[in-house]
Amino acid sequence: MAKMMHAHQYSKYHGGPSALEYVEVPVPTPKKGDMLVKVEASSVNIVDWRIQDGLLKYVLPRKFPHIPGTDISGEVVSVGSGVEGFAPGDKILSWIDLLRGGGFAEYALAPVTSTVKRPPSISAVDAASLPVAAMTALQSAVHLIGLKLDGSGPKLNILITAASGGVGIFWTQARSSFSSTPDLSRTVRQGVFEEYRIAKLCGCFVTATCGARNMELVRSLGADEVLDYKTPEGASFKSPSGKKYDVVVQLAPYRPLEAFKAQLTKRGTVVDMTPTLRTVLRNWYNKITFSKQSFLPFVLDAKNTTDLQSVTDLVEQGKLKVIVDSTFPLAKAPDAWARSIEGHSTGKVVLIV
Numbered sequence: 001m002a003k004m005m006h007a008h009q010y011s012k013y014h015g016g017p018s019a020l021e022y023v024e025v026p027v028p029t030p031k032k033g034d035m036l037v038k039v040e041a042s043s044v045n046i047v048d049w050r051i052q053d054g055l056l057k058y059v060l061p062r063k064f065p066h067i068p069g070t071d072i073s074g075e076v077v078s079v080g081s082g083v084e085g086f087a088p089g090d091k092i093l094s095w096i097d098l099l100r101g102g103g104f105a106e107y108a109l110a111p112v113t114s115t116v117k118r119p120p121s122i123s124a125v126d127a128a129s130l131p132v133a134a135m136t137a138l139q140s141a142v143h144l145i146g147l148k149l150d151g152s153g154p155k156l157n158i159l160i161t162a163a164s165g166g167v168g169i170f171w172t173q174a175r176s177s178f179s180s181t182p183d184l185s186r187t188v189r190q191g192v193f194e195e196y197r198i199a200k201l202c203g204c205f206v207t208a209t210c211g212a213r214n215m216e217l218v219r220s221l222g223a224d225e226v227l228d229y230k231t232p233e234g235a236s237f238k239s240p241s242g243k244k245y246d247v248v249v250q251l252a253p254y255r256p257l258e259a260f261k262a263q264l265t266k267r268g269t270v271v272d273m274t275p276t277l278r279t280v281l282r283n284w285y286n287k288i289t290f291s292k293q294s295f296l297p298f299v300l301d302a303k304n305t306t307d308l309q310s311v312t313d314l315v316e317q318g319k320l321k322v323i324v325d326s327t328f329p330l331a332k333a334p335d336a337w338a339r340s341i342e343g344h345s346t347g348k349v350v351l352i353v
């Protein structure tokens with residue numbers, strides 16, 4: 001008889017947290033390129049519940065019932081054919097393909113193409129927080145905007161909106177960790193957020209928006225200026241020191257380009273983290289009207305072990321800190337789902353399995 005496991009699944013679009021059913025289903029069998037993993041922690045991302053809400057209706061999920069969850073950490077139980085470099089007993093973190101999901105369960109299949117080993121110094125909860133959120137920060141900072149891990153990239157004035165959220169907490173540090181100069185960090189090292197000073201030497205300058213309750217945290221993560229988004233100054237994104245932004249990392253709920261225009265440099269860019277057709281159309285419109293300001297869509301390439309390894313290394317080296325909003329046992333996955341949907345988490349929402 002097949003070995004059974006607990007999991008949370010949903011069987012139709014919509015319905016929110018109450019549509020998640022706690023069920024017993026067979027433990028999956030690893031196919032070519034997969035590892036069977038005993039899940040220790042699984043984090044929630046906005047895209048998980050937006051897919052349940054019909055974001056990609058008729059495309060995702062591929063079939064019902066669907067076990068959501070893509071960001072996991074755990075221990076390898078067995079490996080399928082073609083898997084090299086991993087063995088039973090290895091601690092790992094992985095991004096499971098959105099097409100497949102399966103993270104809200106006691107066991108999941110992790111593709112070898114998006115899995116890295118978890119160093120002992122990183123907890124299971126912190127590791128599960130990394131794949132989507134930290135890679136989004138890394139990829140938009142490095143691959144899209146062109147910041148360099150060795151500090152040799154451009155020195156930009158950056159506005160990060162919703163700096164207290166799951167992605168924002170990493171981005172706010174990206175200013176220091178992703179653009180710091182390792183040699184200098186040794187000479188100026190003092191305290192947990194020592195890289196903060198390095199970013200100053202590199203010339204990066206970050207203005208961040210968040211709610212009043214998180215301003216101190218966001219400042220401690222490395223932001224130079226913090227605006228409460230519920231104040232008039234925060235709503236207008238006006239830098240207290242009068243700086244114009246080269247880049248706006250737009251993590252907060254959608255605002256049109258016009259909302260940032262006055263605070264952008266002439267060649268400023270707004271990176272839209274929730275791109276839709278309107279982002280593409282707006283970008284096209286800017287081009288035909290010869291506007292030098294741009295509105296760029298960002299889409300994560302999560303099947304990327306190089307970047308997953310990079311963020312894991314940064315956490316292991318103490319350069320990137322994970323902020324966990326809340327943890328829930330697997331049986332309480334609907335509460336974790338609800339917490340993410342509310343949109344008020346400070347850092348990541350994580351299931352402990």
Ligand SMILES: NC(=O)c1ccc[n+]([C@@H]2O[C@H](COP(=O)([O-])OP(=O)(O)OC[C@H]3O[C@@H](n4cnc5c(N)ncnc54)[C@H](OP(=O)(O)O)[C@@H]3O)[C@@H](O)[C@H]2O)c1
Pocket residue numbers: 045046047132133136161162163164165166167168209210211212213214229251252253272273274275298299300340343344345346347
């Ligand atoms: N393109 C991609 O590939 C990709 C990948 C990952 C994420 N994303 C997107 O990135 C965005 C951020 O995701 P996330 O996981 O970081 O979100 P999140 O964790 O849900 O963000 C919650 C935080 O946002 C703050 N917030 C809410 N409204 C705000 C506003 N108007 N101004 C400033 N702060 C505000 C909240 O503060 P209060 O509690 O004080 O209100 C809370 O701390 C989402 O739109 C997500 O879909 C895109």
